[in-house]
Amino acid sequence: MLKTILSISGKPGLYRLLSSGKNTLIVESLQTKKRIPVLPKDRVVSLGDISMFTDGEDIALSEVLTRLHEKQAGVAVSEELLKDSDALRNSFGEVIPNFDRERVYTSDIKKLYTWYNILIEAGITDFADQDEAE
Known part of the structure; x- marks a missing residue:
């Protein structure tokens, strides 16, 4: 379960990975349920790691x-x-x-x-x- 939960540097809270494209991840905030794109320049860490x-x-x-x-x-x-x-x-x-x-x-x-x-x-x-x- 923790492999799909992400911490994104510079953004508060935790995010659930919804999908991944060629250069973008689509994530959803666990708190606000708002969906946002994550670009390659953002530092992303899976809680499972x-x-x-x-x-x-x-x-x-x-x-x-x-x-x-x-x-x-x-x-x-x-x-x-x-x-x-x-x-x-x-x-x-x-x-x-x-x-x-x-x-x-x-x-x-x-x-x-x-x-x-x-x-x-x-x-x-x-x-x-x-x-x-x-």
Whole structure:
């Protein structure tokens, strides 16, 4: 599922890939449902390609989101937590106890939690990729 969810540099929020042409992607905002073209000059990253640094092997974002979903019991992360950097790092430590505290910045955790909230609001709760499931 996360392979079709995109983050576009310079544009807020997350986008669902609808179709791709020769030089353009057509995406839909998960929040506003507005469709826009994405040109080759835009930097696009699939959430399925992202992983988090740990003290051992890196963990795929799908696994991190699944663990966060279990910790939160399917509820969005509170806005108050997103404002407190120490509480944010402590909360993430409960989700991924062995995350690399030097290479994972508070801004990365905040972005992850914001993405999680967007996915929950859009009704996306299955974070496993099809390749992982097989």
